[in-house]
Amino acid sequence: MPLDLLNVSTQVRQMGELLAERRSDQSRRVELLNAMLAAYTDRWQELADLAEQVKERVAVPTGPLDERLPAPDPLKTYTALATDGAEIDPDRHGGSGDFFLINVGRVRIPYGQPHREVELRSVSSLGFTEDDLFIVDPRDPRRQVPMRDRHLDALRTVEELRALADLAESEPGDAPSIALVDGTLLFSVLEERPRDFLRTRFYSDYVAQLERLRVAHVPVAAYASRSRGVDLVNLFRAVCGGTPLACDVCAGAHACALRGLTDAHILGRELRQWARTGVFRVRSNVHDPFFGVHRAYFFLLQTGEEIARVEVPEWVARDFTMLSNVHAVLVDQLAKGFGYPAVLARADDRAVISLSDRTVLDTLVRQELARRGVLARPSAKLHRKQVRTV
Amino acid sequence: MTMSPNGFHAPHSDVSGEVIESSTTEFLAQAQQLDGAPPFGAFVQVATDDGLTILGVVAHVQTGGIDPGARAIMRGHDDIRDDLIYQENPDLPLVLRTTYRALVVGFTEGGSIYQFLPPRPARLHYSVTPCSAAAVKTFTDTGLDYLGALLAGTEIPIDELLAANIRQTAALRGEPQAFLQAAGKELAQLLHTDYGRLTAILRRCVGPLEVRV
Numbered sequence: 001m002p003l004d005l006l007n008v009s010t011q012v013r014q015m016g017e018l019l020a021e022r023r024s025d026q027s028r029r030v031e032l033l034n035a036m037l038a039a040y041t042d043r044w045q046e047l048a049d050l051a052e053q054v055k056e057r058v059a060v061p062t063g064p065l066d067e068r069l070p071a072p073d074p075l076k077t078y079t080a081l082a083t084d085g086a087e088i089d090p091d092r093h094g095g096s097g098d099f100f101l102i103n104v105g106r107v108r109i110p111y112g113q114p115h116r117e118v119e120l121r122s123v124s125s126l127g128f129t130e131d132d133l134f135i136v137d138p139r140d141p142r143r144q145v146p147m148r149d150r151h152l153d154a155l156r157t158v159e160e161l162r163a164l165a166d167l168a169e170s171e172p173g174d175a176p177s178i179a180l181v182d183g184t185l186l187f188s189v190l191e192e193r194p195r196d197f198l199r200t201r202f203y204s205d206y207v208a209q210l211e212r213l214r215v216a217h218v219p220v221a222a223y224a225s226r227s228r229g230v231d232l233v234n235l236f237r238a239v240c241g242g243t244p245l246a247c248d249v250c251a252g253a254h255a256c257a258l259r260g261l262t263d264a265h266i267l268g269r270e271l272r273q274w275a276r277t278g279v280f281r282v283r284s285n286v287h288d289p290f291f292g293v294h295r296a297y298f299f300l301l302q303t304g305e306e307i308a309r310v311e312v313p314e315w316v317a318r319d320f321t322m323l324s325n326v327h328a329v330l331v332d333q334l335a336k337g338f339g340y341p342a343v344l345a346r347a348d349d350r351a352v353i354s355l356s357d358r359t360v361l362d363t364l365v366r367q368e369l370a371r372r373g374v375l376a377r378p379s380a381k382l383h384r385k386q387v388r389t390v
Numbered sequence: 391m392t393m394s395p396n397g398f399h400a401p402h403s404d405v406s407g408e409v410i411e412s413s414t415t416e417f418l419a420q421a422q423q424l425d426g427a428p429p430f431g432a433f434v435q436v437a438t439d440d441g442l443t444i445l446g447v448v449a450h451v452q453t454g455g456i457d458p459g460a461r462a463i464m465r466g467h468d469d470i471r472d473d474l475i476y477q478e479n480p481d482l483p484l485v486l487r488t489t490y491r492a493l494v495v496g497f498t499e500g501g502s503i504y505q506f507l508p509p510r511p512a513r514l515h516y517s518v519t520p521c522s523a524a525a526v527k528t529f530t531d532t533g534l535d536y537l538g539a540l541l542a543g544t545e546i547p548i549d550e551l552l553a554a555n556i557r558q559t560a561a562l563r564g565e566p567q568a569f570l571q572a573a574g575k576e577l578a579q580l581l582h583t584d585y586g587r588l589t590a591i592l593r594r595c596v597g598p599l600e601v602r603v
Contacts, residue, residue: 109481118481336479338463346481349457 022260029257030265032250036236037266041065047235051283054238059231059263059280059298062317067278068271072328077112079177080333080343081218083163084351085156088358089148090133092379097369099128100147101361102156105350106163109343111332113175122350123163137197145198150190154202157187161209161220168218178329179213179220182344185296185311186287203290210294214315219322223330223341227300227309231282232263264300264307271302274331276310279317301330305339398435398443398498398525407490407518409436412511414494417446419518421488427451431554433521433529434492436512442499444512445521445529446492447536447555449546453488460485492518493543493551495536496529503528505535523562530559530569534576541580549587552577553594560595570595 040047044061051060088101103124110116127133127147135151137143147155164179171177187206189199213220237258240247250257267277277300288295297317301308310330316322333341369376378386406428407419417436421427428434428448437443455462465475476482497508512518521529529536540552556573560566574592581588 107481111478111480114477114480118484120481120484335467336465342479342481346485349460349485 026260026265029259029261030269032257033236033261033266036240037065040239047239050239051235054235054283055285056234056238057231057282057284057286058235058238060235060283061232061278061280062297063278065267065278069276069278069327070272071274071331072324074332075111075176075325075328077175078325078329078332079108079110079113079116079171079175080180080329080341081164081167081171081177082107082180082341082343082347083160083167084182084344084347085160086351086353087152087156088353088361089152090146097128097365097374097376098133099126099365100132100152101126101353102152102159103351103353104156104159104163105347105352106167107343107347107350108167109346110175119167120346120350125159135198135201139197143197150188151198151202154187154189157183158202158205158209161206161213164220165209165212165216168213168216168220171216171218173217176325176329177218178326179218180330180333180341180344180347181220181222182348183222183224185210185220185222185294185313186282186284188286199286199290203287207290207292207294210291210313214294214313219316219319219326220313221316221326221330222311223344224309224311225340226306227262227264229263229298229309230261231298232266232280233258233261236266263309267300268302268307271300271307273302273304274334276301276327279323281314281317282311299327301327303334303339398437398521398528404519405517406434406520409512409514409516409518410489412514414507414511416449416491416493417444417512417518418489418491421490423488424483424486425453425488427488427490428520429554429558431551431558433495433526433555433559434518435521435525436516436518438510438513438516442497442508442510444494444508445496445498446494446512447540447551448490449493449540449543449551450491451488452490453486456485456487462486491546493540493546495539503532505529505533505539507539523564526559526562530563534573537573537576538580549591550594553591556595 041064044064047065048060048062051058083104083106085102085104087103090098090100101124103122105122106119107121108119110118133147134144135147145151160181164181168177168179187202189202191198210220237256240250240256240258247256271277279297279299282296282298284296291313293315294313296311297314298309298311301310310326312323312326316326330341333343336342337345366376405422406426407421409417410420411418419434430448430451432448433445434448435443435445465479466472470478494507494511496503496505498504499508537552537556540555541548543551556570560569560573563569573595577588577591581591
């Protein structure tokens with residue numbers, strides 16, 4: 001057994017002690033923040049102005065901080081669209097050649113429309129050409145970045161939204177449709193240097209899909225279960241300057257009271273089940289230049305079990321009917337899905353790549369290579385793992 | 391597809407399921423429609439391209455999640471019960487399925503009927519159709535040896551299966567008393583050492599007022 005359980009169990013006990021301590025410390029710090037929050041509740045305009053001058057990614061309030069909106073009347077008839085994706089990274093050790101696979105689960109559930117068909121599908125695509133496997137800088141073709149790890153994650157995110165836009169464009173439009181993705185609209189693309197080509201590549205394509213959804217008039221929302229977002233916390237950190245010694249709230253404490261807190265700690269208190277907070281814009285120097293009219297806004301939603309974060313593009317945030325429909329649909333979806341949107345759960349079911357799927361794909365590839373006389377040899381490292389010797 | 395004189399070829403519209411597991415002694419079929427399995431104890435058939443038609447008796451019906459890891463959970467709330475649950479969750483019929491297991495009791499090949507195990511099992515993914523009344527009559531006219539095959543089944547309620555099959559076959563043939571007597575005799579021979587079990591099965595073969603054992 002490679003795990004030293006005796007040693008780990010001692011560490012687990014220590015971790016438990018620390019977590020319990022942190023939890024009680026957290027509620028004490030939230031109390032400290034009460035005064036600060038109360039002071040800014042109606043002075044949200046000042047906060048918004050300040051947010052525009054901060055360098056870090058922050059939340060920009062669009063109304064009073066204590067705004068609470070109960071669930072709108074449920075929609076009797078609507079269509080829920082969702083996509084979710086999974087990928088298989090190129091396997092450097094397997095020897096079956098370089099390829100990746102993206103599997104997107106795409107789901108359409110028309111509610112209250114018995115004449116329409118439910119669609120639960122997966123669309124799998126293999127990336128194996130040079131164009132697939134390398135991202136080339138259009139200004140300097142010698143610069144090539146392999147499509148793997150975080151970059152493949154970004155590509156999968158784009159493909160999820162493309163599939164969602166495909167679904168949205170084929171909607172007849174006689175009932176409201178809502179499009180959902182899991183996670184965030186503000187996905188990250190790692191770049192090695194400023195003004196790099198990678199962001200342009202992924203964000204431009206992503207925004208093109210958001211635009212298709214806008215033209216199709218189908219509001220899109222990204223749903224993050226148990227949000228750990230800190231955009232508003234970052235704004236308050238900017239307000240107090242992050243220097244505990246000089247801060248009225250922290251009153252000389254050894255560390256900032258905001259440390260370790262999330263937006264849900266600050267905004268989620270006294271939020272009743274199915275109610276949402278007001279809408280905040282995320283000001284992000286990374287995303288804003290690309291996103292334009294699709295800049296991301298978010299609100300927090302109390303699902304009963306937890307606080308979720310819902311991100312929508314600007315054209316949804318500014319359209320009262322669309323925003324209200326997103327809220328109403330999410331409430332219905334959360335009730336149907338027992339705490340997680342039912343349509344997203346179906347999309348996830350269709351996206352997951354099981355171990356047996358991987359084995360089948362691997363066998364297919366090996367057979368094809370063998371048929372063409374190409375030997376698929378695993379690397380020495382993988383071979384050593386497969387055949388253990390003593 | 392046209393009907394043959396013995397009734398062993400059914401039109402495609404009658405398809406009730408598709409074979410998803412197959413062996414010499416039994417096959418598992420997924421029903422075309424959720425909850426659309428043929429009745430417990432009914433005769434079903436699978437025709438293959440080489441003239442072999444395998445006959446089975448539905449011995450177990452089950453409905454659950456398609457994904458083996460997914461379990462159904464209670465979804466009713468407030469006034470939403472029964473069919474309203476399906477209306478409220480139109481995706482359910484796509485993630486649930488009904489399967490039924492049929493015990494192989496014989497086969498037809500080259501116009502002849504055999505009441506013993508076929509040379510090859512039913513082919514995977516081939517259609518399962520319910521046997522017509524004519525087919526059931528032809529099959530049971532050739533003998534009742536298949537009751538012995540059913541009696542040898544394991545991990546299913548055999549006595550209930552025998553009674554269900556005999557009841558349905560008697561009704562389908564249009565001469566219930568004659569068939570019940572013939573089946574009773576066959577069972578009496580097979581179970582001559584277990585009078586208690588025999589009478590228990592026979593009691594289930596007829597309605598409560600017609601008990602003549």
